[in-house]
Amino acid sequence: MTEFKPKSGSVIIEVLSTKRTGTDDKSGINLTVINKSKKSVTVSIKNDDTSRSRVKISSTSGSVTVKR
Numbered sequence: 001m002t003e004f005k006p007k008s009g010s011v012i013i014e015v016l017s018t019k020r021t022g023t024d025d026k027s028g029i030n031l032t033v034i035n036k037s038k039k040s041v042t043v044s045i046k047n048d049d050t051s052r053s054r055v056k057i058s059s060t061s062g063s064v065t066v067k068r
Contacts, residue, residue: 010040017048017055028054035062042067 015031035041040063045055048068057066 006039008039010042011035011037012042012044015043015045015055017045017053019047020049020052020054028056030056030058032058033060033064035060035064037062039063040065 013033031043033041033043042065043057044067048055060066
């Protein structure tokens with residue numbers, strides 16, 4: 001096991017998604033992001049469906065920014 005030691009003042013988490021394939025496509029994720037550090041955390045969600053998002057940020061704690 002290796003400790004995660006970012007050298008910059010921020011952490012970026014990229015979440016890759018895809019457009020839905022039809023009305024029966026109900027796949028998705030509820031994500032909770034908890035930041036207990038002094039660094040800022042950015043969650044960058046890419047390629048998500050614009051009308052019915054697959055990625056839902058349920059809650060955040062600390063310095064967390066969500067970009068779509």
